[in-house]
Amino acid sequence: MHQRVRLWFVSGFIGLSSLGCQTAARHSARSSPPPAHMRVAPEAPAIAASPIPETDLGKATDDSSPADSDQEPLSDIRLTAAEEDTVAGSPSVSLQYLESVALANNPAIRQASAAAYKAMGARQQVGLLPNPTVGYFGEQLGDAGTDQHGVSLTQTIVLGDKLALNACVLSQSVQAQLWELEAQRYRVLTDVRLRYYDAMAAQQRLRAAEEFIPVAQRGVEIARSRKEAAEGAQPEVLQAEIQQNELELLQQRATYAFQAAWKELSATVGQPRMLPTELAVPNPPSTDPRDWEDAYNSIVARSPELRAANSRIARASMNLRRQQAQPIPNLELQLGFGRDLGTDSEFGRVQAGMPIPVFNDNRGNISTAEAEYCRAFHDRERLQMSVRARLARAAQEFDSARAAVRRYDEAILPKASESLRLSEQAYETGEFNFLQVLIARRTYFDTTLQAIDARRELAQAAATVDGLLLSGGLADVPDAGEDDSLRGQALDGQ
Template identity: 45%
Template sequence: MAHSIKGWIGVGLACVCLGCAAEQPYLSPASLHSDISIQNGLPKSASPTEAVKEKLDEGSVELASHSQWDPEAFDSGLTNPDANNEEESHLELANAEIPSEQLENPAGLKVRSGYASLDDLLAVAFANNPSIKALAATTQKAAGYRTQVGLYANPLLGYQGQQLADQGTDQHIAFIEQEIVTGGKLRLNRVVLNEALRAQLQELEAQKLRVATDIKIAFYDCLRLQEQIVAIDGFSGLLQQGVQAAEERRKAGEGTQIDVLQTRVQRQQLELDRRQGMATLEARLKEISSLCGSPSLILEGVVGELPVQPQSLDWRSLEEELVTSSPEYAAAQARIRQATASLRRQRVQPIPNLAVQLGAGVDNGTDSGMLNLQVGAPIPVFNRNQGNIAAANAEYCRAIEDARRIDNAIRARLAVASGEYARAAEAVNMYSGELLPAAQQTLDMAETAYKGGEQDFIQLLVTRRTYFDTRLAAIASRAELAMAQSRVDGYLLSGALNSVIDGSGDDSLRGLTLGQQ
């Protein structure tokens, strides 16, 4: 029997020396980078609210007071994360590498002669905006940490020799040691990081809405500038006719050189307005390229239309819908669940893990085999994890108040947006229904009266300028209406290039689990 045990000891030592453990796969930086790509935006058939609901089917969390939290009642929500791989399926959507040739002109982008539609620009942004890519990376981090914190401790395989200097009485033992984790700590670790992953997925959705909102606002501002430049060109042609008419009246002795010069000055003022508009438009187009994450994308203009009539919105019901389905608020809810799970996890930390060691060997002094079993556990006398429990409880309270803050912030932003929309809607209705027709009729009558010598030239100049300003203001009101609608559609979120929120966590819970001293 002694020879048999010696043989097993030799095999065990050979395994330790040669490294029997399978080599772990190495993830190169390139492979990690290729795993981070972005979904190409929200489905055209789905609203942002529906797209967020498709992402997560987790029920909403009621904002209870601090004293209402019941750890036992929450146990029913601590399901095994292995039974719900929803986040894994969503992360698979971000696993397709974007070819380098598509970075500046991704599939689906149809820019002809330097002009792009809103859908084209959003496709570029969702594929290239660095903040979206950064948040997609944080979801990968959170998924990795979620896996890591649930891993069991590696077993320890070793050899022990005793009385080696005393030939004939030496003892040789091969042993294996394993730490047995108790209290469901590893499962609770995964629950905590699972909610961190859910929060990051919601932050990713929120960032996509921020990018879309900023691009839409810049897009509609470009449409405004383009329409105003077209209006300037048209009115400039009308003033050129006015210059010719003034020249004819001067030659006929019915007008003066002052009339001609004043008309030319007014036309030059229009040319200045046009040049300033072109400069602003060029800057706005460059801004759109940067918001899309492709600053080398050259745009000459955008293709689209400004709204003609405002929509009728029920702001009361819209307010509740925005709060309950906002990804920003959903991320706050996930952080409440994460804080609750963390508190539950810290409360089971004092439950001692078991250190089990099994050894087998031979005693040459008696020429007999040896079999040892050792079991130990730390006694929570001084460290009962009381500090971490208090901190986790405070974090739970902070998460609740933060969710309340976000709720109030959404409602406050909606109040401002509703006022902007209402003002723009009133302006659009007034300009299209009364002001523009009246200004056009007044200008036509003034031009006819001046040609017939029935009106003073100064009054004609005032009438022309009034018509021109009214026309530009009408275009601006339509753009403001479109921008206000874009803010509401984007859940009142903005900041396409702001630094991202990285709440992916870390693997410290695993170290806490396996180190109870």
């Protein structure tokens, strides 16, 4: 008798527990979509929130995830000792090297990574089954040998697929955080490229001033020699000296500008103590025209910013299903086994109960979930409009800089250089007056600086577009904001 009762007790408890696990593995057929007044959809959305597969609650809605990409993990982006020695001994620093250093040292990337791990931990927690409760019970105590003593095992069986839906809601949060992490990588890379091109332009302006100072010095010498030969006058010497002093001042200011740009670049990279070094000239961006509508479609399709918004829509949709399942009550099951001292026999007992959702049908949380879905949807629309606005500005900057670079390279710079050479020769032979030479020198130098600025603007505009219009590598990263509250709600039958 003792063995039969014990086997009945154990097999009955295991059977009911497995029933609860099987129920949690299936999708609730009672789930319903948002109400009609909340289901708003664009006529032709660029990105549609993928539906949750009915047979796999834990699967992400996006076909591709940043966690499944071929990119290296952020913690593994390090240069080997041999590579560091090569960089240290090289005469210049490349953009690719600084990008790798920035990805390895940027604290915002580590923030985003920690937020993703936080969401993963919450996802694991919200799907856990409740622990059983082991207890003791005694009846008729002290009643002349008729005491009954026993042990009980109480288990909450969560119904309505609430635990599985919890995990699915948090799975979308994990996906959103992983896409935020990928977006932060793009922001860091874009910032490094923008600061790199600023420092590169400052370096080239400094070099142009250094290269043009000998020309000004030679002009002073020619003016003095012409005065000594009674072919020139003192004002020509003074004008030449003024121009030389201006160039020396420009060189000094260009030095300060390069130092400031380098400090900003090193801070963006995450190595603020890195000393100023010669920057390697990267390959110039193409000056071919771009189809900006195709560029917009490409950005919308690839942008991790929009994919994160897409995951937030899926999370809101799944959370609505989760809140609709909350009124389904849980089953409280208690199994007991004991001995009656009065009859010297063993006995077992079963107790089951569940709350009745009469006064609380979770209507408030369902309405909140509907509003959250609506907000997440419109947030994606807002981001799409923001992308188009940012692209319009970047396109204008790219097209303007592209036209300037082509014109400077093909016409203005060659003509300014030839004009300076001919003017110097004519001045030495007395065919030009000194004012004409000063104008030619100033035109050549100013044209050189303007061409440098145009190339910088073109490279920065191209970097902005290639970086999917994402910047702000040191801006604060949004936190996951997830905890195990959904699990507490699932276990609370009231």
